[in-house]
Amino acid sequence: MAVKNVIEAVREALREEMQRDSTVFILGEDVGLRGGVFLATQNLIDEFGESRVIDTPLAEASIMGIALGAAFQGMRPIPEVQFSDFIWPAMNQLIGETARACYGTNGALPVPMTIRVPYGGGIRGGLFHSQNVETIFFHTPGLKVVAPATPYDAKGLLKSAIRDNSPVVFLEHKKTYRLVRGELPEEEYTLPIGQAEVKRAGENITIVTYGLMLHYCLEAAEAVAGEGIDVEVVDLRTLRPLDKETVLNSVKKTGKLLIVHEDNVTGGVGAEIAALVADEAFEYLDGPVTRLCGPDVPTMPFAQTLEDEYMPNTDKIAQALRKQAAY
Amino acid sequence: MPRKKPARFNGTEDSEVGIAQTPEGMPEGLTAGDLVDSYTKMILVRTLDERIWALNRQGKVPIAASCQGHEAAQLGSLLAAQKDGRCFMFPYYRDLGLKMAAGLTPTQMMLSFMGKEGEPYSNARQFPLQGADLEHNIIQISNVVGAGLTQAVGYALACKMQGEDTVVLTYFGDGASSQGEAHEAMNFAGVHRLPVIFICENNHYAISTPQRLQMVTDDIASRAQGYGFPGFTVDGMDLARCYEATREAINHARTRGPVLLEMQVERLMPHTTDDDHLRYRTQEELDGIHQHDPVATFGADLLTMGIITEEKAAEIKAEALQAINDATDAADAANPPDASTMWGRVYSE
Numbered sequence: 239m240a241v242k243n244v245i246e247a248v249r250e251a252l253r254e255e256m257q258r259d260s261t262v263f264i265l266g267e268d269v270g271l272r273g274g275v276f277l278a279t280q281n282l283i284d285e286f287g288e289s290r291v292i293d294t295p296l297a298e299a300s301i302m303g304i305a306l307g308a309a310f311q312g313m314r315p316i317p318e319v320q321f322s323d324f325i326w327p328a329m330n331q332l333i334g335e336t337a338r339a340c341y342g343t344n345g346a347l348p349v350p351m352t353i354r355v356p357y358g359g360g361i362r363g364g365l366f367h368s369q370n371v372e373t374i375f376f377h378t379p380g381l382k383v384v385a386p387a388t389p390y391d392a393k394g395l396l397k398s399a400i401r402d403n404s405p406v407v408f409l410e411h412k413k414t415y416r417l418v419r420g421e422l423p424e425e426e427y428t429l430p431i432g433q434a435e436v437k438r439a440g441e442n443i444t445i446v447t448y449g450l451m452l453h454y455c456l457e458a459a460e461a462v463a464g465e466g467i468d469v470e471v472v473d474l475r476t477l478r479p480l481d482k483e484t485v486l487n488s489v490k491k492t493g494k495l496l497i498v499h500e501d502n503v504t505g506g507v508g509a510e511i512a513a514l515v516a517d518e519a520f521e522y523l524d525g526p527v528t529r530l531c532g533p534d535v536p537t538m539p540f541a542q543t544l545e546d547e548y549m550p551n552t553d554k555i556a557q558a559l560r561k562q563a564a565y
Numbered sequence: 566m567p568r569k570k571p572a573r574f575n576g577t578e579d580s581e582v583g584i585a586q587t588p589e590g591m592p593e594g595l596t597a598g599d600l601v602d603s604y605t606k607m608i609l610v611r612t613l614d615e616r617i618w619a620l621n622r623q624g625k626v627p628i629a630a631s632c633q634g635h636e637a638a639q640l641g642s643l644l645a646a647q648k649d650g651r652c653f654m655f656p657y658y659r660d661l662g663l664k665m666a667a668g669l670t671p672t673q674m675m676l677s678f679m680g681k682e683g684e685p686y687s688n689a690r691q692f693p694l695q696g697a698d699l700e701h702n703i704i705q706i707s708n709v710v711g712a713g714l715t716q717a718v719g720y721a722l723a724c725k726m727q728g729e730d731t732v733v734l735t736y737f738g739d740g741a742s743s744q745g746e747a748h749e750a751m752n753f754a755g756v757h758r759l760p761v762i763f764i765c766e767n768n769h770y771a772i773s774t775p776q777r778l779q780m781v782t783d784d785i786a787s788r789a790q791g792y793g794f795p796g797f798t799v800d801g802m803d804l805a806r807c808y809e810a811t812r813e814a815i816n817h818a819r820t821r822g823p824v825l826l827e828m829q830v831e832r833l834m835p836h837t838t839d840d841d842h843l844r845y846r847t848q849e850e851l852d853g854i855h856q857h858d859p860v861a862t863f864g865a866d867l868l869t870m871g872i873i874t875e876e877k878a879a880e881i882k883a884e885a886l887q888a889i890n891d892a893t894d895a896a897d898a899a900n901p902p903d904a905s906t907m908w909g910r911v912y913s914e
Contacts, residue, residue: 335709
């Protein structure tokens, strides 16, 4: 097993799936010779040529519309949105068209497409290079939404997404790209979409989280362990379809739930998790369900002090855990 | 655009030799038989179109967008695509004539407009004739105008990648030409020289907004120059010219890349059954455009050319009326989709 980072895991998954299936192709801004601004597609143009690694005009709506049309013809396009912040011009094609195509044709046109979206903050990206965009996709039937946090999960889930016959919004947290490293098996593997994973087992409090925040949650759990607070950390990995069973099983065991995400708190993934637990595990709760999420300002601002104020971090999570434990 | 006076056809309408001939003044490959067939389809489409308005007023058809005035453009371009045999189409919401002539039966059309079980595009999940009719090489998944253009370009890109020689025809109105995606689609198609034909059915109105508030130019075809491919304006009220222009565009697209074809038409009816065009058009203007009704003009031309007789024309109309009456009865008696079919097929199954 070799130790690799998230961006290397993404690139390996892309290369392997393009080798495996000639209908898989990549299109996006600067994905060719440049290899993508994060180098996720580095050198793929050398191996697969410019017909399968297409540098598009700088126009996101058409990147998505063209990918969708190609999927109708039987291809497996992988459009890359350079930064999640630039996805909004493509929203009609994604929400209006892609998500409705299968339903709106009574099943005649499934959409085997994986939309790769580098997202998230904590990297001094300001309002237009930091956005969390997951909630709108999480809300949309017809899409699947995957948000891995580790190299192992990123590779296994991306390979599954590419093979899936439904559209998958694949969210890659930019800060994890080079920061998070982990072992990748030499042999072929995939991971099923729709399965959360307990990344740390514990008895007292459940944290439900995903993406970059997983790592802060694991650090916070470690930090309070010495205080006698035994925390279980559930990594959702897939947001839609949501793995309700893993969340509910954990909450039923611990009786306490803290939800952590970087996206804005109001109407976010956390609100849905809280509603789920209220509906289906109410009698198991020993305290209020709480959320530690991005506040309701548009995105984390640019200045370091402002960004820090926005971002959930290990200390803030540890404080929230202590409060939960004391209830 | 001045219309050329049709010459009299020398073939005998009932003889097989005559019916296979190309009448004088008609484009190559367009036989007398094709003209009679197209006229028959045109009358059927018009009869259906008139009927769905009546059924709307009876509360049996919730919504319909008419193609009256667009029939020659839709059926002329479709005929070229069908004769070519290697075309795929991304039409828009006003293309009911094209969708019907592509191969749907009158009953299927009526099931669609009444939202009944067996509706061919989405089993009545969507507005009439929205979704896909893959049996006849047609996709139109939404009502968001302009969105189909980039999808059509993507389809053409995929065909090229797969080594197929398919040509993709995508249809849109003058309103959709203002969408950013119309620009993005043409730009990408130009860069990659994709086998795609952009067919604008310009009826000069986007619901109520006239062309002068939609664009500063007199035509849409001239935009093609900016994308590095040819653009042409044709008389969209003349089936033969639309056939000819589309046939040439298909040949160009297959070997040399995109073409923009603007078919100048008139919208004879309000935008949809929910619209009242007298709020924004004068009766005088409407009376004027009805003088150029493409169905009436085509029928008169065929009579002048001797391709059909008065008796044959009457027979075509009577058969169409019977077919639409039967289809109306059949669809009226058909069941709506079972409520349980609301579920499922959200994802690939």
